[in-house]
Amino acid sequence: MADTPHRVWPKAPVIYQIYPRSFHDTTGTGTGDLNGITLKLEHVATLGVDAIYVSPFYPSPFADGGYDIADHIAVHPALGTMADFDRMVARAHELGLKVIIDQVYNHTSDTAPWFVRSVMGDPDYDDFYVWRDPKPDGTAPNNWLSQFGPPAWTWNHVRRQYYLHNFTHRQPSLNLRCPAVQEQMQAIMRFWLDRGVDGFRLDAVTSFLFDESMADNPPATKAVQRSASGETFVPYTYQDHVHDILPGDGLSYMENVRRWAGQDVFLLGEVTSGNNSVELASGLSHPDRLNAAYTTDLAENRATAEAYADILSRTADPQRLGWWLSSHDQPRHADKAGDGSDRDVRFLALLLATAPGPVIVYQGEELGLSQPRLSRDDVTDPLDLLYWPDGPGREGARVPIPWGETQQRGFTQGTPWLPVDWPQGKSIAVQTISAHSNLGFYRRAMTFRRERGIGDMVLDDWSHECDVIRLSYGIPGEHANGRIEVVLNFGTKTARVRKDPALASADFEGTHMPGRCGAIWVG
Numbered sequence: 152m153a154d155t156p157h158r159v160w161p162k163a164p165v166i167y168q169i170y171p172r173s174f175h176d177t178t179g180t181g182t183g184d185l186n187g188i189t190l191k192l193e194h195v196a197t198l199g200v201d202a203i204y205v206s207p208f209y210p211s212p213f214a215d216g217g218y219d220i221a222d223h224i225a226v227h228p229a230l231g232t233m234a235d236f237d238r239m240v241a242r243a244h245e246l247g248l249k250v251i252i253d254q255v256y257n258h259t260s261d262t263a264p265w266f267v268r269s270v271m272g273d274p275d276y277d278d279f280y281v282w283r284d285p286k287p288d289g290t291a292p293n294n295w296l297s298q299f300g301p302p303a304w305t306w307n308h309v310r311r312q313y314y315l316h317n318f319t320h321r322q323p324s325l326n327l328r329c330p331a332v333q334e335q336m337q338a339i340m341r342f343w344l345d346r347g348v349d350g351f352r353l354d355a356v357t358s359f360l361f362d363e364s365m366a367d368n369p370p371a372t373k374a375v376q377r378s379a380s381g382e383t384f385v386p387y388t389y390q391d392h393v394h395d396i397l398p399g400d401g402l403s404y405m406e407n408v409r410r411w412a413g414q415d416v417f418l419l420g421e422v423t424s425g426n427n428s429v430e431l432a433s434g435l436s437h438p439d440r441l442n443a444a445y446t447t448d449l450a451e452n453r454a455t456a457e458a459y460a461d462i463l464s465r466t467a468d469p470q471r472l473g474w475w476l477s478s479h480d481q482p483r484h485a486d487k488a489g490d491g492s493d494r495d496v497r498f499l500a501l502l503l504a505t506a507p508g509p510v511i512v513y514q515g516e517e518l519g520l521s522q523p524r525l526s527r528d529d530v531t532d533p534l535d536l537l538y539w540p541d542g543p544g545r546e547g548a549r550v551p552i553p554w555g556e557t558q559q560r561g562f563t564q565g566t567p568w569l570p571v572d573w574p575q576g577k578s579i580a581v582q583t584i585s586a587h588s589n590l591g592f593y594r595r596a597m598t599f600r601r602e603r604g605i606g607d608m609v610l611d612d613w614s615h616e617c618d619v620i621r622l623s624y625g626i627p628g629e630h631a632n633g634r635i636e637v638v639l640n641f642g643t644k645t646a647r648v649r650k651d652p653a654l655a656s657a658d659f660e661g662t663h664m665p666g667r668c669g670a671i672w673v674g
């Protein structure tokens with residue numbers, strides 16, 4: 152059992168997401184690996200973040216970028232070994248970084264031995280997945296859709312039954328009410344906790360449970376559609392997900408997960424879907440459940456002042472809602488939420504550094520990278536391919552990040568698994584030596600958050616007027632000196648503010664804060 156003094160968390164930590172295949176390659180295969188993470192962790196530590204969160208590195212056929220796991224307690228041989236994993240954790244702790252790893256309990260790969268046995272009708276695995284007979288006319292049991300669009304049911308001729316999948320048909324959904332599956336979940340958690348990890352990012356928690364009656368979902372009203380997060384171009388948003396998203400006891404299931412993980416483990420849930428996404432995230436997280444959950448609302452709504460205010464007004468406890476703009480699932484935000492300029496990159500960095508809940512920074516966003524274009528031949532992501540060329544651009548967000556200016560940008564000695572055609576001058580090597588770079592600003596902003604303890608402060612007041620959001624933080628019971636005021640000017644007009652901020656995303660004189668600027672005042 153590993154020593155765990157490192158599991159003391161700020162309430163709202165800053166977490167740096169690493170997509171291992173695209174971080175750094177030490178073997179020349181063109182695919183990033185765990186040793187690449189270990190080697191480059193120092194860069195992450197200089198950002199002033201609290202933790203890393205590592206996307207799946209488990210054995211997988213990569214039918215969904217590694218989120219189709221064949222073995223939950225092993226390392227993909229292309230990405231390293233268990234000894235490499237242990238070294239990564241040890242190095243992170245040495246640098247003062249906590250370690251969160253991705254856990255996908257909602258489904259497995261269709262190549263996972265559990266699924267193979269379940270298909271064969273092995274009685275020990277019969278109930279591991281969600282099998283249902285067809286309707287008398289041979290069609291699927293109900294009208295449920297996968298989050299990617301096509302029906303959530305695929306026919307299996309061996310069992311002569313349909314199986315449920317919330318994502319691709321290569322990702323059969325586990326039956327999380329089955330006691331044997333729950334035992335496996337606990338064993339998986341214990342396995343990684345014993346190896347010293349400090350937290351889990353729980354993939355797709357909204358799909359964990361469904362209504363056993365398997366009733367059809369009714370159509371969504373316009374109001375329901377507006378309150379849902381997720382891609383709007385898929386038919387999934389046409390349904391009101393009253394039967395397939397955490398009905399009845401769905402939210403309290405997280406109390407089991409908390410009990411299994413233990414109190415000191417940081418649990419961060421991902422809400423990809425569902426009506427009332429923000430309310431759902433709030434319901435998933437409280438002291439007996441998850442530390443926090445996050446939705447796609449801010450990122451998908453281009454981080455406008457309206458979207459920010461809407462989220463704040465819908466959550467009971469903003470300290471338990473995750474804040475982020477880029478990920479392996481979203482196009483890079485520099486030119487989605489901004490215009491690609493350094494000014495916008497820094498404004499959005501300040502927005503994140505002052506957010507009231509846990510913050511997730513995605514690898515490379517500290518460089519202000521824009522979304523690269525890929526050709527269809529390069530792309531392997533099932534969602535991008537399904538809607539090519541109009542998909543969300545998930546694969547573009549996974550292009551390996553530039554460490555240097557050489558041909559393969561210091562990512563690999565070989566041929567990278569995706570082309571790395573970044574513009575010159577964006578790399579970590581270049582930006583790290585200039586205090587005036589985007590990277591320099593990220594370091595200042597995140598370090599400021601950490602040193603001032605914003606992650607432990609409570610948002611006790613906020614307002615939204617025109618394009619300006621004002622936030623006021625304090626530590627309960629403490630006086631003026633501990634206070635932090637933040638102004639975020641999302642618009643183009645000048646906003647009236649106090650003089651002399653402690654940190655601003657752009658320079659300004661006196662009390663006239665220009666548009667696309669954010670600033671912080673202390674006391």
Ligand code: GLC
Binds near residue numbers: 218318355421423479
């Ligand atoms: C999560 C992951 C995404 C994946 C999906 C299914 O949303 O972030 O990449 O496709 O779950 O596992």
